[in-house]
């Protein structure tokens with residue numbers, strides 16, 4: 001469905017030095033710096049897949065999505081989406097895809113969302129019967145029946161985002177790019193959006209790429225993740241396997257019926273937290289069974305659970321790791 | 336988007352555009368108030384012409400000229416340059432480029448859809464003109480009204496296409512707001528908005544005849560005040576639509592190159 005080969009996108013940024021003299025000189029001799037937003041990544045995505053793009057700020061996620069949706073020309077490499085070259089911006093291509101950006105809106109601000117829906121029906125040339133059907137599905141799934149008649153400016157952020165999504169789906173895109181679709185939403189609204197996105201994917205078999213700051217989004221939606229860091233692909237595979245790789249340790253959470261000394265905990269594993277009757281231990285995966293047995297026999301355990309490290313932590317570790325690697329690599333080699 | 340689908344989408348685009356214009360009626364009122372310059376000029380020129388007429392313009396002629404100017408300015412106008420600059424800066428142009436219809440169509444339709452609202456200002460002003468000056472404030476023959484309609488549409492097209500061409504320069508210059516300001520200064524001097532261009536010395540008039548500004552305001556206003564016979568009307572209309580064609584080509588090229596650059600450099 002989507003094929004990306006050696007994609008690079010370099011931005012040329014006009015450097016404007018401070019000071020009048022330098023500014024005048026730069027009028028004649030413009031100096032540029034190159035930002036390597038995407039610096040050679042390749043991947044393939046099958047029809048109907050849900051893939052999450054992970055990466056710290058500035059990693060190149062948005063840039064990649066913009067190239068895939070035809071808004072930016074690649075500096076190098078080859079990209080096809082369902083047989084189309086996005087940068088040609090063919091009508092057939094534009095009718096198949098949609099990019100939703102959490103921070104950009106397409107809804108007309110002073111009119112009710114229903115007007116934007118109508119507008120999109122006309123622009124995408126959706127037959128009336130199909131439009132009615134899609135609309136009633138979207139209204140039901142997103143629970144926006146009461147909202148679409150109110151002017152957009154009167155809606156809350158979450159309500160607006162639901163309507164944004166509906167407006168983006170009226171032409172039933174086969175490929176959906178979602179860039180931070182849940183940014184700024186409260187937890188309940190994030191969950192609603194997630195459920196909906198998954199249902200849309202399953203119902204219409206749409207291919208989906210999602211970027212998000214919230215690891216929960218990615219964990220809930222995407223069996224496969226692609227980690228991009230500083231324009232390079234650093235991981236492509238299952239989320240579980242990624243967690244395994246970065247943080248093979250498990251966490252044993254103990255709820256204790258009485259306070260115990262820290263000294264009694266430390267032989268069991270690394271103590272992550274220990275307060276008000278709850279202790280969290282980090283142990284190697286192979287040692288989990290032994291640790292549990294030992295904890296149960298030596299400590300007043302009321303309750304015990306085994307968990308993975310929180311995803312947020314796994315990510316920050318992953319990104320710190322790659323940063324450290326890069327810093328080491330760029331260190332001048334002593335002669 | 337293919338011409339057929341664009342055409343099919345047009346009624347809906349117009350209808351939604353009209354709804355938007357209605358929603359923005361307060362802003363439009365402010366715009367109307369900001370275009371009252373012709374009324375000030377009218378009073379000034381009436382004072383000047385009280386003693387003796389200026390050229391062919393007596394007091395009543397200035398009244399009908401400037402009221403017509405006010406009316407034409409409501410219709411033959413465009414904000415596209417400002418809008419393009421703003422949307423490029425805000426990054427909202429990206430949302431428009433995702434759709435299978437050129438943003439230029441969207442800008443044009445938004446402007447055209449506001450016509451009914453604008454006519455609600457322009458028509459009463461022209462009725463006032465007839466009330467003050469009498470029948471001779473407007474054309475006497477049906478064919479002249481044909482020229483009025485075509486020249487007002489042409490005036491709008493000149494304004495819109497020049498705005499697109501200027502707006503699209505922001506793809507190359509970071510912002511084309513300054514270019515727009517230069518354009519507006521020339522517009523005030525050369526368009527007939529501040530004074531009838533025929534009052535200028537012949538050399539200046541020849542230059543102005545070859546510039547686009549007069550075809551946005553002056554020519555439709557002169558048509559609307561019934562200044563010309565058949566032949567002169569036809570000549571001016573042809574000149575106006577020649578400018579529409581030139582500006583259309585210019586707008587299409589700058590826009591296309593601009594969007595290409597936008598996609599290559601990343602906006």
Ligand SMILES: Nc1ncnc2c1ncn2[C@@H]1O[C@H](COP(=O)(O)OP(=O)(O)O)[C@@H](O)[C@H]1O
Pocket residue numbers: 011012013035036037055056057058059060061062063064600601602
């Ligand atoms: N239009 C642009 N011009 C110059 N640099 C840009 C532009 N857009 C993004 N960048 C830079 O490219 C890099 C990648 O940005 P982006 O793709 O937005 O990252 P992400 O979405 O992963 O946060 C960043 O360093 C960003 O500053």
Ligand SMILES: [Mg+2]
Pocket residue numbers: 061062063179
């Ligand atoms: Mg981003």
